[in-house]
Amino acid sequence: MKIDPSSPADLSAQIAGAIRDAIIGGDLIVDERLPSEAELADHFNVSRPTVREALKRLAAQSLIRTQRGASGGAFVNRLSFENAYAQQITTSTLLLSMNAVSFDTACEARFALERACAPLSALRRTADHLATMRAEIHRQQQPGLTDEAFCASDVAFHRALVDGASNPVLSYQLAGAVEAMQPLMNMITFTARSRGAIVAFHTELADAIEAGDASVADSALDRLEDYTRTLARDVMAARAAKANT
Amino acid sequence: MKIDPSSPADLSAQIAGAIRDAIIGGDLIVDERLPSEAELADHFNVSRPTVREALKRLAAQSLIRTQRGASGGAFVNRLSFENAYAQQITTSTLLLSMNAVSFDTACEARFALERACAPLSALRRTADHLATMRAEIHRQQQPGLTDEAFCASDVAFHRALVDGASNPVLSYQLAGAVEAMQPLMNMITFTARSRGAIVAFHTELADAIEAGDASVADSALDRLEDYTRTLARDVMAARAAKANT
């Protein structure tokens, strides 16, 4: 692990990069303790604050964790699926909000990915996954449910569908797409009328998954996508009309 | 933006969180300049090194960039698709290498996602995408190609296929799955014989995409997945046998 003190890049960035490479390259294994900050400072010939900045960069990516006290220090973190989810959701959310991604584009991606999961879910879903889906459908029919709660339940339903595929890599990939869409979906405030249609789609989906019928699930997702996009177009049009009066 | 000095969490982590929330919540918009480190230190009632650690955390996530000099400072970064790709690839790679994800699981996820793109790609691919795919197929037939170069070309081919869908969100999601698989794929050193089979699949795929035939593309991907998994199983079996002698 070496750095180039004459490089224009920040020393802390270089140090973080060197350690990151060591982790990715397998030179530092999970739960291994890094040298203490003082030792790292010595090794790289920099001051402790500089080393600390480097370590914070790595901590921000969940690559390391730190513990205080004797026999404390920085340890290589096992990147859990949960951590990865969280990061992906943050990144995806920002990506969508900062890059003027159209609703249609985001929607297309989300449903394309979800359709990829559906056949596997139809094959492998457990009773648990089905129960979650049914429970969320039930919740979505409660009259007093706020729009936010309805959207959250919507996410939970689709999450269960995706998790039904029992493939953590797929779940991880989908988490970003589905959850990052939520702010956009929230923009489309669902009226009481449209909730009924969505519950119908969800019921059809749950039935198909329960029956192990991939093609029906696929078709239901297809129509749900159409419906969602139409709904979005109407909401946009209504807003535009309102803005012009 | 406030923090709780009595919280057990590191101050720098709290400050980073507060600023991150401000960015995600839209209180800080793209390219807006954050207060100077001294001002932030004053605002949060902490020292400048602590503020700097917080800023480095955000910089590690590409949420901000910093500039030195007069009228310099920290600016909210537009999270580009490129930045997001890079982060996703790093995260996905670590996730796979640290969590004992089976080859089958990763493979299933990758092809499921890719199949989600194929129909869109068949519909919308440009001449450019097709040309890239053809060029990579051609490269894959060069006799002197190293295994690493073959794998890289394989990734480039599938990347072009995915990009053909012309949906940046999909491309972003897939980038992680496809590129993170590369180390695993490299483990399966392709022999000269298996290269021919893979080139045949690629040709079939390119033809299907060119003809706009989604179902043929889907079927080709299906068989390529089968083939890849069989190949992996054989390689593993051969290794196990060798280890037992």
Added chain:
DNA sequence: AGACTTTTAAATGTCAGACAATTAAAATCT
């Protein structure tokens, strides 16, 4: 007046040294 050069000031990048807080292990005592 206009173009070029120099100065200045603001900001980040880095360093040194200190102290506080935490924690596990070692030492001590009962």
Added chain:
DNA sequence: AGATTTTAATTGTCTGACATTTAAAAGTCT
């Protein structure tokens, strides 16, 4: 032996300073 105290290592934070970079302001020359 077991409980308690001490100790030492380590991260977390602060203060103050200097270096470096950079844009803008001031000054100078034509």
